[in-house]
Amino acid sequence: MTVPAVTRPARRASFRATKGAVLDFDFNPFDDAMFASASEDTTIKIWSIPDDWEPTDEKGLAKKGEPLEESLVDLVGHRKKVTLVRFHPTASNVLGSCSSDYSVKVWDIEKGEEISSYGEMGDLAHDIIWDVNGDQIATSCKDKIVRFMDPRAGTVSSTIEKPHEGVKSVKLSYMGDTGKFLTVGASRQAAREVKIWDLKNLSEPLTSETIDTASGVVCPFYDNDTGVLYLSGKGDGIVRPYEFEDKKPYLHRLNDGFRSTSPAKGVCMVPKRGLDVMSCETARLLKLTSNGGVHPLRFIVPRKSDAFQDDIFPDCPSATPAHTADEWAAGSSKAPVTMSLDPRQRKDDIGGSKKKFRTVGTLSKELDEAQKRIAYLEKKLKEAGISTD
Numbered sequence: 356m357t358v359p360a361v362t363r364p365a366r367r368a369s370f371r372a373t374k375g376a377v378l379d380f381d382f383n384p385f386d387d388a389m390f391a392s393a394s395e396d397t398t399i400k401i402w403s404i405p406d407d408w409e410p411t412d413e414k415g416l417a418k419k420g421e422p423l424e425e426s427l428v429d430l431v432g433h434r435k436k437v438t439l440v441r442f443h444p445t446a447s448n449v450l451g452s453c454s455s456d457y458s459v460k461v462w463d464i465e466k467g468e469e470i471s472s473y474g475e476m477g478d479l480a481h482d483i484i485w486d487v488n489g490d491q492i493a494t495s496c497k498d499k500i501v502r503f504m505d506p507r508a509g510t511v512s513s514t515i516e517k518p519h520e521g522v523k524s525v526k527l528s529y530m531g532d533t534g535k536f537l538t539v540g541a542s543r544q545a546a547r548e549v550k551i552w553d554l555k556n557l558s559e560p561l562t563s564e565t566i567d568t569a570s571g572v573v574c575p576f577y578d579n580d581t582g583v584l585y586l587s588g589k590g591d592g593i594v595r596p597y598e599f600e601d602k603k604p605y606l607h608r609l610n611d612g613f614r615s616t617s618p619a620k621g622v623c624m625v626p627k628r629g630l631d632v633m634s635c636e637t638a639r640l641l642k643l644t645s646n647g648g649v650h651p652l653r654f655i656v657p658r659k660s661d662a663f664q665d666d667i668f669p670d671c672p673s674a675t676p677a678h679t680a681d682e683w684a685a686g687s688s689k690a691p692v693t694m695s696l697d698p699r700q701r702k703d704d705i706g707g708s709k710k711k712f713r714t715v716g717t718l719s720k721e722l723d724e725a726q727k728r729i730a731y732l733e734k735k736l737k738e739a740g741i742s743t744d
Contacts, residue, residue: 381440384626385447385676389427391464393437399452400426401464428467432460439480443489445691446683447676451492451506453480459494461506463680470684471509476502481524487532487579490688495525501538503554507684515557521545524572531579532690533601535561539573539586547573549586551605562605566595576624580669581637583609585654587622594622594640594652613652617644625651627671632696637667668696 375395383389388404402423433454443449448465457476460469478497485492491512492504501515519525521541528537536552538560546568550560566573571590577599578585584597584606592615598607625639631653638654656667673694678687695701736742 375436378436379439381442381450383442383448384444384672385674387674391440391442391450393440393452395436397431397433397435397437397454399430399433399437399440399450399462401428401430403427428464430462430464430467432462432469432472433458439483441483441485443683444485444487444672445489445677445689446680446687447678448680449489449683451483451485453483453494455479459483459492459504459509461492461509463684465680470680471507473504473509473511475511482527484527484529486529488688488690489683493527493529493536495527495538499525501525501527507686513557515552518550518552518560519548523547526572526574528575528577528584530577530599530601531582535599535601535605537575537577537584539575544568545570547588549573549575549606551599562603564606571618574622576622576638576640578624578627578638580627580671581667583638583654585612585624585638585640587619587640587642589620589622590618592617592619594642596654615650617642617646617650619643620645627668627696628673628694630696632663632668633661633698635664635667663697663699665697670695 377392377394379393380390383391390402392400392402394400405423430450430452433452433456435455437452437454439453441451443451448463449470450462450464452460452462453476454460456474457478458472458474459476459480461471462468463470476494476496477500481495481497483492483494489506492506494502494504496502499517499519501518502511503513504511515538518538519540520543523541523545525538525540530537530551534554536554537549538552539547539549542548542565547566548563549566550563552560566586569588569591571588573586573588576585576587582599584599586595586597587593594613596609596612598609599605600607619642621643623641625641630636630639635656635658636653637656640652642650642652644650656664658664670693672691675692677689677692
C-alpha cells in the first residue's frame, strides 16, 4: 500500500445555500458532478458542479472560486434535521434519506417528490445503505434495531434485534450478492466487533470477531470485485483489511493493513473506475484528518507484468444507470450496468452524463427574458401598424 502526497484545502469555490450546518453528503454514482447534501435546516439540496469550475490554473496552482448559492433541486418533507443521504446504486435520480424526525424517505430528485416514506424508526438513525440492486434498504438505529425495508412501499420486511449489545453506532454493509450482511458495532464490554449474518436467517450471526477496545466507530468498506473488506475507525489511524469468503470462517485477516499516527475524522472509498488499474491499484480510500488534510491511501497488488490484470479487475459498475426512477418505482429490478477496466476497452465518458436540471431560478430567468422579448415584439408590431388583437 502506498500513501501519495496529502491534499490540503485551498481557497476554492463553495456551496452555501443552506441555512444550517451540512451533516452529510453523497455523490451521484451516474454523474460525477452532482451530489446531495443533508442539512440541519431540514432540507436536502441537489447540487451540480459547473463544467468551468476548475479548482486549479494551468500551472497547477489553486484558484480562488466563486460560491455557488443556487441548488438544482430542494427536497422538502422532513420535519427535523436531515442526517443521512444515499443515492440508489442502479436507478437514476433516486435518493434515500434519514432524519431526526425518525423517518426514512425515498425521493425522485428529478421530480422533487417522495416515492415512499417510513416514519416509525423509534430513534435516531445511525446508518442507511442500499443492497446491490437497490431492491432493499437497511438502516441501523439508536434503538439497537437493524431494519430491512422495501424502499418502494416504505415498509419493514425484517429486523435484527440488538445485533450488538454496546452503545456505539452500528454501521452496515451488504456483502455483494452473496446473501450475507455485515454489522459493525460494540459488545457489552465496549469492545469493537464485526458480525456476518445470513439474510435468510437473521436469528443469530454466522460469525463474530472482536476487533479491539478503541472508542471510535468503525466504518466498513466492502470491495465486491475482490472480496476485500476494509475497516476504518473514526478517531484512529488504522485501516484493517479482511478477505470475505462465503463459507466458514467467512473473514480472514490479510495483514496489519495501514497504520498511522494521524487519526481519521472520516473515510470514503473511491469508485473502482477512478483507480490506476495499470499500477494494480485495487482500492483507494480517502482519509480526512484533523489537521484539514486528505490522505489518499492506495492499496496495490504487486505484479511483475505490465499487462492488464483481469483476474483482480473484473467488470465493475459503470456510470450508466440500469433503469429510470419511474421504472424502478414500478417494480423494475436490475443489476448494475458494468464496464471493463481494461484501458483498451474503456470508453471516454466514464464520469457519467451530466444531468440537465431546470431549477426555479433558471425557469424564472427564462420567463423574464421571454416576457421582455414579447413586449419588444408587440412594440414593433404596433409601430408597424399591425394589431395583435
